[in-house]
Amino acid sequence: MTLWSITVLCALLALGLFGLWVFVLILGPNRMFRGTVVERMYFWVTESLPNKIERWARSGVGDAIAARAEQMWMVLFGRRNPLFQIIAVLLYWTGVAVFFVQAAPYIPNRYVSSWQWLPIGTTLVANIGCYIAACATDPGVVHDRNVGSACRLFDYDKLLYFERDCRTCKLRKPARSKHCSTCQHCVQMMDHHCIWLNNCVGLGNARWFLGFLATFSTVCFYGAYLVGTVVLEQRQLRGLTSGAVIWDEWGQPIQLSFKSSILYILDDCPLLAVLFVLLLILAPAIGVFTAYQLRITMLGYTSNEESKWVNIADAIKDGVVFAIRESSSSPHEAIRVIEKENQEEIDGHLCRPITHLQQVPNMYDRGAWNNLKFVLLSARSAPKTHLQ
Ligand SMILES: [Zn+2]
Ligand SMILES: [Zn+2]
Structure with missing residues (x-):
């Protein structure tokens, strides 16, 4: 095994663990995984592990340093800050750069034609546009100037929502709203706080969040497909088709199978290999999350209401x-x-x-298409939902 192979293997392992971590964090709390290993992993990652680390830190470094670490944790995760947004943007643009430097020169190829540049460009622009809009749009913050109209948007069902004030904002809490402890305000039809957007997802930006998820899963699936065709094209261009012979570093001949020819190219282009594996991990994870978000939107509830x-x-x-x-x-x-x-x-x-x-x-359910239309088109000007 060469040093490169070991590095690529470690990078792939790290990416696999990262993908699993994201998957568990996103889907662990949802109803469809109740009582499964995904839910147990979610509680282990979010509760048991942090508690164990805290106990270990307190016994090892003393209370003063542990308290300082807790403060740092609060700054990173407990309050709104752009750290994860910056990481997301950097990772995204690194991926785009690797694609344009290592894959784009081989498109078109014998598997995809040049017209594919049109959907490639459109998908990327739509994805970036939806991300910026989801980050920059007011999610529906409740303040003293709009609390009246926010309270008139939905009736209280007296089951999930009761007429009462938010203890922190000291304002009436509209039905379907939730107080975000990270942003320190109540948000109308709050879904969740997203660290990758550094913003809440609520009534005002839910459409952009859904648009971002749909276009991002398309980017991942489409990107994995395109990189796959580039790997196959390179295999042809280098004459590494099945049965071809290459020589190892000791001058011994190796006859290539399909699998070993693909691994040979991935080993030779480690950045492309990492991008390929990352896209293969992200595509199903984001695809499942998009389907879940679309499903709850069409059923007429939010993640918070779930x-x-x-x-x-x-x-x-x-x-x-x-x-x-x-x-x-x-x-x-x-x-x-x-x-x-x-x-x-x-x-x-x-x-x-x-x-x-x-x-x-569910009194907030207007029927699948009306629920989707409400989130995508008319959330701001929607008529009030009355008790049946
Ligand atoms: Zn509040
Ligand atoms: Zn928030």
Whole structure:
């Protein structure tokens, strides 16, 4: 094994671990991975490991230095700062530069024609445009000038959202909003805080975030395909097709199989190899995340609301969720959580226990296409969603 092979192998291993880390962090908390190894890995990465490191640091270096490290951690992760945004932009442009220097000279080739430069350019421009817009657009920050209109946008369902003030902002909390502890404000229809955008994702920029994910997964899949064709083209140009013979450093002949000819080229172009593997790891990870984000958008909830729905599912299991009618003649039922100690007051004629999450309507769901249209086109000027 040459030094280059070992370096490339280490780089690929590091990239693989990085890809797994991103995958676990992004998808670990989601409902579809409940009770699986992905969820266990998520808790290990976000809770057990930091706690272990903290205990180890306190015993090894003393409380004063550990407290300083904690402060540093808060500066890096607890408050809004552009560090991860800068890392993301640098990695992105390094990838683009490697593509243009090492792959672009071999496009067109015998597998792709020159017209492919049109979709290549369009996808890159769309992706970069969506990223800038997602970073720079106001996600829907609630402040004293817009709190009235923000509160009128959605009704409180009295299940996930109740009329109350934010303890930090001291303003009324609109339904579907959440306080971002990183940015220190409430955001309308908050999805999550994204360290890679250094911004919250909410009502104002959800369309750009979705656009960014869709174009970024296209960039990764398309990029992996194009780099793949360049590797195959190089294999042809260098005469390394199956059965060809090369000589190793001791002058011994090696007959190449398809796999060894590909590995030979990747070994010879390590930067292209790293880009290729990174794209192959990122493409399915970002693709799954895009599909997940599209799915919850079309189902009419946000990532933040997904965890609230998980809590409702747990409450149903605990037998504390009921459908309540105002009177025996009223067909309308309101879904409410009634804790065990208050259940003695329940009138059996007007209440029925909820046994499954599917029996609980999501009042913010307007139907798949309307939900998508709402996020993509009309979030700002949307009419109020009324209680049924
Ligand atoms: Zn707040
Ligand atoms: Zn935020």
